[in-house]
Amino acid sequence: MDTRHCDGMTRRAFLHTGVAAAVAAGATTRPSRQASNAPPRPANDALPWYRRAYRWGQTNITEKDPVHYDIAWWREQWKRTEVQAVIINAGGIVAYYPSRFPLHHQAEFLGGRDLFGELTKAAHDDGLFVMARMDSNRTAEDFFKAHPDWFTRDAQGRPYRAADKYISCINSPYYDEYLPGVLREIVERSHPDGFTDNSWAGMGRESICYCDNCARTFRARTGKALPRKADWDDPAYREWIQWSYARRISVWELNNRVTRDAGGPDCIWAGMNSGSVTAQARSFRDLKEISARADIMMLDHQRRDDDTGFQQNGDTGKRVHEMLGWDKLAPESMAMYQSGPGYYRVASKPAAEARMWMIAGIAGGIQPWWHYVGAYQEDRRMYRTPGPVLTWCKANEAFLVDRTPIATVGLAWSQRNTDFFGRDDPGDRVDAPYAGFMHALVRARIPYLPVHLDDIERHAGRFTALILPNVGAISDAQAAALRRFVQNGGSLVATGQTGMYDERGDPRPDLALADLFRCRRGTAAPKLREGTRQGAQSDHTYLRLTPELRARVDGPKAGDEPSAVGERHEVLRGFDETDILPYGGTLSPLTIDTGALVPLTFVPPFPTYPPETSWMRQPKTDVPGLVLSEHGRARVAFMPADIDRRYAREHLPDHARLLANVVRWAAGRQPLSVEGPGLIDCHLYEQPGQLVLHLVNLTSEGTWRAPIDEFIRVGPFKVGVRLPAGAARARARLLVSVGEPRVTVLNGVATFVIEGILDHEVVVLT
Numbered sequence: 001m002d003t004r005h006c007d008g009m010t011r012r013a014f015l016h017t018g019v020a021a022a023v024a025a026g027a028t029t030r031p032s033r034q035a036s037n038a039p040p041r042p043a044n045d046a047l048p049w050y051r052r053a054y055r056w057g058q059t060n061i062t063e064k065d066p067v068h069y070d071i072a073w074w075r076e077q078w079k080r081t082e083v084q085a086v087i088i089n090a091g092g093i094v095a096y097y098p099s100r101f102p103l104h105h106q107a108e109f110l111g112g113r114d115l116f117g118e119l120t121k122a123a124h125d126d127g128l129f130v131m132a133r134m135d136s137n138r139t140a141e142d143f144f145k146a147h148p149d150w151f152t153r154d155a156q157g158r159p160y161r162a163a164d165k166y167i168s169c170i171n172s173p174y175y176d177e178y179l180p181g182v183l184r185e186i187v188e189r190s191h192p193d194g195f196t197d198n199s200w201a202g203m204g205r206e207s208i209c210y211c212d213n214c215a216r217t218f219r220a221r222t223g224k225a226l227p228r229k230a231d232w233d234d235p236a237y238r239e240w241i242q243w244s245y246a247r248r249i250s251v252w253e254l255n256n257r258v259t260r261d262a263g264g265p266d267c268i269w270a271g272m273n274s275g276s277v278t279a280q281a282r283s284f285r286d287l288k289e290i291s292a293r294a295d296i297m298m299l300d301h302q303r304r305d306d307d308t309g310f311q312q313n314g315d316t317g318k319r320v321h322e323m324l325g326w327d328k329l330a331p332e333s334m335a336m337y338q339s340g341p342g343y344y345r346v347a348s349k350p351a352a353e354a355r356m357w358m359i360a361g362i363a364g365g366i367q368p369w370w371h372y373v374g375a376y377q378e379d380r381r382m383y384r385t386p387g388p389v390l391t392w393c394k395a396n397e398a399f400l401v402d403r404t405p406i407a408t409v410g411l412a413w414s415q416r417n418t419d420f421f422g423r424d425d426p427g428d429r430v431d432a433p434y435a436g437f438m439h440a441l442v443r444a445r446i447p448y449l450p451v452h453l454d455d456i457e458r459h460a461g462r463f464t465a466l467i468l469p470n471v472g473a474i475s476d477a478q479a480a481a482l483r484r485f486v487q488n489g490g491s492l493v494a495t496g497q498t499g500m501y502d503e504r505g506d507p508r509p510d511l512a513l514a515d516l517f518r519c520r521r522g523t524a525a526p527k528l529r530e531g532t533r534q535g536a537q538s539d540h541t542y543l544r545l546t547p548e549l550r551a552r553v554d555g556p557k558a559g560d561e562p563s564a565v566g567e568r569h570e571v572l573r574g575f576d577e578t579d580i581l582p583y584g585g586t587l588s589p590l591t592i593d594t595g596a597l598v599p600l601t602f603v604p605p606f607p608t609y610p611p612e613t614s615w616m617r618q619p620k621t622d623v624p625g626l627v628l629s630e631h632g633r634a635r636v637a638f639m640p641a642d643i644d645r646r647y648a649r650e651h652l653p654d655h656a657r658l659l660a661n662v663v664r665w666a667a668g669r670q671p672l673s674v675e676g677p678g679l680i681d682c683h684l685y686e687q688p689g690q691l692v693l694h695l696v697n698l699t700s701e702g703t704w705r706a707p708i709d710e711f712i713r714v715g716p717f718k719v720g721v722r723l724p725a726g727a728a729r730a731r732a733r734l735l736v737s738v739g740e741p742r743v744t745v746l747n748g749v750a751t752f753v754i755e756g757i758l759d760h761e762v763v764v765l766t
């Protein structure tokens, strides 16, 4: 079926089924401005090219390739894989055309050939769009010798180098004069549709450049000398961080002016960005500021880590689109070669691993983009990997773009927090707590969306709960926005050191959100807690569930233990046969306001070894591990215990259950329920007249380290989807296994059964 006619021809059909009628009446499943105001999808050819290039391919050309590049074969591969846009190496470190700039290093085996031009013409002849690929942050020695003042310098004045290359300075004429000239030359010669740049953002945060350009411009901006070293407490270093971010935005804007002036308004320059906020922070690429300027988000995020799994790609897609807009595209480079663990540029990645990374990204709204290094492969298996996924994407294109996600839960983040709270250890302070919640929400099948801390007002009414996973650095303005969110009935779940620091990373005298958390800190100033080593005796801590229910449970009882009984809070559901949970962190006393509940208290460390000594010295304290309060309709859970980070690190199911229980208590009714065995990542979307549900089978991911080699079918699943208000009937179509399960609708919830999921399933409810 040509699904592109959904908005027009078959729309009348939806009106008879119920879902479409309800959506058309404005009764969306969740309050969502984007959905209710979303204009009908314009005819495809009315959109600029970068809004309709849904499938991408890239052969990263090596210097040897010009000798034997088989253009005819690659044209066949483009066709087989149904790509609409390709990325072709043009210039930068290596030029693949005879550049008029004598110091623009031409590929060693180019031999005067205009390979970039030939490939661009071939792609254009085949109806494909072309992004010219740049990689422009370093040069060979001859360039350095000709322009020594354009290059980065360490504190001793020595040039920074990467292998045999010299790293150019982003504050030098290399970026202001030389690169714009190269961009213009490429446009004039070959007319690509746009540009990417693999390493446009210059040298990363690990190194401070002390060249004359940097010293002069930093002093002109700040009145200060460049910081002598990385020191987050030094005001000059903090200003250097902010100044470095601002320069990258200037470069982004400059390059766009250059390419559009030369090639027309749609000749965009799109740089390259990472799916990891920490990676963005390391290279001064502000994801939010860039999103505000980008027409398309080109993502270099090629594979999963064992730590964060395939689900991280769904998270990336949602995070990027929440800032960029769901009407824009976010293609992502996906390695078809083995890219970790182990890095083998010309060996095939196991097809199952590559396929799952693609599928997980597509579920989060990412456009697939296959990526090879080298135009000739002896391991030819990788050529077959992307075709089936991209062919499926083409057939189901209408369901994969222009959609509005449905979720009641927002998972908050900010790059400023990554910088100024994360400092030199964002992995432990920022990424791990976020990932812990991501994993717990996926495991609990609770749809969520990443939400930037500065966008909370924009999303007012969209989420019933916001999660702040150890978001240490919160500004007064952000705290005020969170307060208004709660005043308007929104719930909060916050963990660890949330709000203990200001936006500069300086400790606050008390919690920024003490009034919402209904607890206050004692007099001790906070210290950034470093990551704890697994297995250290000081980590042998627990949380006590209150009240204890030992009297109800079989088992021997210690003489001094109370036989208290009572009703436990619903956030402790599922723990009826235990009075303690493993914890592993440390906690400090807090003053609790009246009216707040403390369902978990801290059990301080006691020895693990020798076993004879392993008994609780202090079984009970009043140090809270979780504080619950109600504020009108809003519920607030403050979990000083960093259970989210513990879950990311130790993967204990108790921690995941506790996190999910607290989120359910705070967020209330969920738009989706999925019952059945397995680890499933769920993404729910709304389109005009229909709902689209992705179910990604991560089950094998939970059993194997990367890479996986086979899929394990799971099911059956009983799925319940809350329909838009007023819808009384629904029809379900399965886009992967192809079928129409029987749907029953009761109390506004459509229920159906999916018999099995191999890698993924996509359900369209109309």
Ligand SMILES: [Zn+2]
Pocket (backbone or CB within 6 Å): 151, 152, 153, 169, 170, 171, 209, 210, 211, 212, 213, 214, 215
């Ligand atoms: Zn410099």
